[in-house]
Amino acid sequence: MTRAATVPSNGTVLADTGLPGLVTSGAVFETLIDALQASIARLAAGDAPTRIGVPPVISRELLQRLGYVETFPHLLGTVHTYEGDDQEWRELAAALRNGEPWTRRHELSDVALLPAACYHLYPQLTKAEFTEPAVFDLTGHCYRHERTSEAGRMRSFRMHELIRVDKPESVLGWRDAWIERAAEWLRTLGLAVNVVPANDPFFGAAGRMMGTMQREEQLKWELVVEVADGLSQAVVSCNCHKDHFSAEFEFRMADGEAHTSCVAFGLERIALAVLHKHGADSRHWPAELTHPVVAHPAG
Known part of the structure; x- marks a missing residue:
């Protein structure tokens, strides 16, 4: 039987499984996750994304093809x-x-175990030709083998991702616009946001070189907020993949090369940040989560 562990910084109750980075959540937390998901859907509505459901596991062969096995062996769960x-x-x-x-x-x-929701998308685009930009919306239960009990750094977590396929210059502009859009959204939740250049936690000496190149080219930006007293973490990541996936799976725009960008929301971390700021009583949560204004089309 697990013991209930109160997390003082956010006022909610999580069930401690006895394993670092692995918790179960109560009704308040799940209500907040649902509200965040609905809010993100409203935020992305203008992109008219295609929703895709994904399972929590993925082909081991596909992860190897994507380069994940080579670059993130320390995070992989088999x-x-x-x-x-x-x-x-x-x-x-x-x-x-x-x-x-x-x-x-x-x-x-x-x-x-699935490390990122978007990895299920790219094989479905094999040899596709896009006559116009496309945006996809995926939410998945993901796993990364984090070796810490730090709040928010969970091994099992939910990721909501938006991925755009478009011309190289356009996906970069879309990524940059989403940095501003996501930052403003976090501010509507009452959170102080710090936007910083970042890199993925590539493994080993070669990985450190890849991380340096990623930072130099400003391919990855993270939106950082406080999730507990004195602890800030990235809750949104905005990335440009260039042709990493389009070259591997041979999809393109009708009039030329296709690149991809994505914006990824870490749902548990955002929930922790909201609870840390506003507490577990939903009456004190931001109106965006409790009384959202939904725009209706004219007509």
Whole structure:
């Protein structure tokens, strides 16, 4: 049985699973997540995005093709399954009851835990030709093997992503516009925002060089807010991928090359920031989350 752990900085109750970076959330937290999701949908409505649902696991082969295995091995979570027969399991079950290891017949499966919601999108665009810009909307349960108990740095979390496919100069402009749009949205939630250049946590010496190049080209910007007393974290990431995905999956614009950009919202971190600022009583939450103004088309 898990024990209820009150998080003093945000006034809500989370269930402590006993594992770092892994919690379950109560009704107040989930109500807030739902309100944030609805607010993000309103924020993105002008882009008329195509919504796509994604599973929490992904092809291991696809992650390797995307370069994730090589660049983020420290964050990757794989799935192993039992491959033995009934007799072997009876032996392993006996070992289990004796407190001995029971995983020696578990083998690596063909799937891994999903590290980013957008990774499911790009194979669907293989060899596509776009006559106009396209925006896609995905929300997924993601996993990254963080080795910390720091508030907001969860191993299992939800990511809401918007991805645009367009001409190179246009996706960059879209990304920059979303930096401003997302920052202003966070301010409507009562949060003080710091917009900073950033890089992904690439692994190893080669990864540090990649991170330096990413910063120099200003391909990644993060919107940072306070999520607990004295602790600020990135809650939104705005990125330009250039042709990393379009070249691999051979999709293009009808009149030339296609690039992609994305904006990613870390839902749990934003919820923590709102609770830290306003508390768990929804009557004190910003009107955007409790009494939103919804624009209706003329007619």
